[in-house]
Amino acid sequence: MDLHRAAAIACSILAYILRALAIALGFLTVILCFPGIGGRLNLTGLVIDITQALPDVISGYGLITSPFGGVFRFDFALVMVVLLVADYVLIRVSRAIR
Structure with missing residues (x-):
């Protein structure tokens, strides 16, 4: 029983870290438009x-000039969405384990 609780807590902590990274990346994406x-x-x-930390497949993909x-x-933005989906999946796994 304690192993399940520890796994649920670990999934929750990892989910919150991924969510914070996704939000920071979203803010950075908006800031770069100005x-x-x-x-x-x-x-x-x-x-x-x-940019160097991203995989070569998507690094530099879709650089669009903003009207600003x-x-x-x-x-x-694509990595932000992937991080948010991973956050959602980890939260669901955490709730299923409990």
């Missing part, structure tokens, strides 16, 4: 590091 904000926050190094002068990173 060039002034991204430049003031000096996010270039962070964006390069995240920035760029919409579809690859970041």
Whole structure:
């Protein structure tokens, strides 16, 4: 019984971490649509590091110029959706284990 509870807690913790990463990536995606904000926050190094961490298949995929002068990173948005789906699945698994 304790093993099930520990697995449920581990799944919940991992789900919350994935959710926080997805939200941060979503904020970063929105911030990059506005060039002034991204430049003031000096996010270039962070964006390069995240881009290099992505798989080569989707890295740099779907760079769309936004009407505000920035760029919409579809690859970041796609990874955000994948993280949110993984969060949902882990929460469902956690509830099923309990």
